[in-house]
Amino acid sequence: MTNTANFALAFDFGGTKLAASLINTATGTISNLIRLPAPAEQGADACFQAMVKTGSTILDSCAIPREEIKGIGISFGGIISDDGKSVVKSMHVKNWNNFPLPEKISSLFNLPTYMENDGNAAAIGEWIFGAGKGVSDMLYIQISTGVGSGLILSNRLFKGQGMAGEFGHMTVEPDGPLCACGKYGCVETLTSGWAFSKYGTEAYQNAEMDSPLYRLGNNNLGKIDAQLLFEACREGDIQAVKIVERGIDALGLGISYVVELIDPQLIVLGGGVTRSWDVMYPLIIKATQKYLSPLFQQRVKLVHSFFDGTETLLGAAMLTTMNLNNN
Numbered sequence: 001m002t003n004t005a006n007f008a009l010a011f012d013f014g015g016t017k018l019a020a021s022l023i024n025t026a027t028g029t030i031s032n033l034i035r036l037p038a039p040a041e042q043g044a045d046a047c048f049q050a051m052v053k054t055g056s057t058i059l060d061s062c063a064i065p066r067e068e069i070k071g072i073g074i075s076f077g078g079i080i081s082d083d084g085k086s087v088v089k090s091m092h093v094k095n096w097n098n099f100p101l102p103e104k105i106s107s108l109f110n111l112p113t114y115m116e117n118d119g120n121a122a123a124i125g126e127w128i129f130g131a132g133k134g135v136s137d138m139l140y141i142q143i144s145t146g147v148g149s150g151l152i153l154s155n156r157l158f159k160g161q162g163m164a165g166e167f168g169h170m171t172v173e174p175d176g177p178l179c180a181c182g183k184y185g186c187v188e189t190l191t192s193g194w195a196f197s198k199y200g201t202e203a204y205q206n207a208e209m210d211s212p213l214y215r216l217g218n219n220n221l222g223k224i225d226a227q228l229l230f231e232a233c234r235e236g237d238i239q240a241v242k243i244v245e246r247g248i249d250a251l252g253l254g255i256s257y258v259v260e261l262i263d264p265q266l267i268v269l270g271g272g273v274t275r276s277w278d279v280m281y282p283l284i285i286k287a288t289q290k291y292l293s294p295l296f297q298q299r300v301k302l303v304h305s306f307f308d309g310t311e312t313l314l315g316a317a318m319l320t321t322m323n324l325n326n327n
């Protein structure tokens with residue numbers, strides 16, 4: 001008997017970016033990776049066609065026999081239906097509403113196709129192949145432009161009625177800033193790429209001329225992103241430290257709620273913003289210790305994501321073996 005490998009075609013549609021690759025679902029090996037900007041301004045059909053074209057390019061150019069490719073997994077950065085069968089809404093692509101994306105992709109490629117939102121897909125990837133390997137209960141938090149998350153409970157993705165794991169929209173400052181979701185003081189309004197960029201830019205515009213934030217901002221043509229803000233923190237910029245400390249304090253409060261509710265073995269933090277883990281980690285520990293009761297303070301384990309973005313593709317690929325959406 002020959003041992004044929006199983007592969008999946010994986011898509012990571014983030015709204016402004018599109019990635020796709022082939023993945024060996026037994027080993028997590030990624031091949032034929034393509035990354036490109038998504039044509040978000042051109043609308044839903046252009047984005048769909050970009051996915052189809054990228055998928056076809058990969059399948060046409062790969063050396064893997066077609067019969068070893070068992071299915072397609074899609075990670076979608078937006079709101080999807082509870083059963084994973086439709087895109088409900090994209091925040092970046094106009095009019096991408098109520099669209100049966102997996103069915104459309106499936107009929108074109110003639111392969112079973114599954115879809116999850118990006119927070120859940122990334123959590124699965126990190127759980128099966130990354131920092132969460134062997135763990136039965138974990139929360140994965142992805143801090144990028146926004147904040148996504150996924151919850152693994154008792155060795156499976158926990159979805160509740162379909163929307164569980166919206167860590168980014170838990171209220172941590174009731175009188176805090178307005179969020180895109182319509183509420184005030186969500187985690188995302190204080191700890192995210194867009195939040196750090198917004199408050200960082202405001203601080204830069206009012207910064208003292210001899211401050212690190214002013215100098216770093218000038219060197220970057222006034223464009224302040226999370227990484228620049230963290231760099232200003234490393235140089236001891238008082239305003240930058242204030243913004244980051246407030247953000248991480250809010251993040252720690254959110255984490256403490258989850259820890260006391262479900263007592264997970266692990267919290268994994270990933271996403272572009274966490275590249276400044278050296279600055280973030282001590283502050284996250286400080287904040288979680290502040291908000292956790294003594295019984296929980298020693299139990300919580302926080303780690304940095306093993307991957308730097310590919311966890312989402314890996315999780316999407318694993319949907320083909322987990323068959324999550326048929327539950």
Ligand SMILES: [Zn+2]
Nearest residue numbers: 169179181186
């Ligand atoms: Zn919100």
